[in-house]
Amino acid sequence: MTDDAAATPTCLARPLPGPDDGGTGCAAARGVDGRPLHAAALKFFWGPMDCGKSTMALQMNYNHARQGRRGLVTTRIDRSLGPRVTTRIGLAHTAVEVTDELDLRALVRDTWAEGVRIDYLICDEASFYDVAHVEQMAELVDGYDVDVYAFGLATDFRSCLFPAARRLFELADEVARIQVEVLCWCGREGLLNARVVDGRVVREGAQVVIGDTVDTADVRYQVLCRRHYRSGDLGPRA
């Protein structure tokens, strides 16, 4: 890659693949323009904590299942610390826990081998996955014609991209910021996830530390606007 290419922002959205793209190996029905009527896609939905990502993930699973499509839900480090996707508003769904060893392609193949067709994956907490898992998502789309919908944080408590989120921004067909706004205490739109220990914003430490956004957690996270993330001001309730 040249320096020039490295400096050029990655294209975050592109049109549906044309007939020469993909290599899905399946004879998809095509429209009058020759494009597949359904082209599988990798989509990444991102937002700060508390913005309803897991709720949207489960809603999307429900919507697709209602149309007769078959999917799997995966997660990593859900707040329940179990193989489930849970949401702060009370929804829950069983999920496959994504470990370092798990190969998402093998997960789909094994399910197919059991006679169950998989049309899509819902990958919750995707920013905690490995970069290799994101590569596997892309291959599932291109080589297996499986839709992959990933949900996760973009940045960590230091305001830096998670490696898997970075790879999703680079590879996804479509990237969307979740539109349910979560507000900073000042009323501005919340953008960044501050890690709070003993009432203070910390800026060093492990990239992933389990915590919650409730006030009683030992390590808690608070969504702040950029201004108050930078100043470390947690507001009058802190």
Ligand SMILES: [Zn+2]
């Ligand atoms: Zn603020």
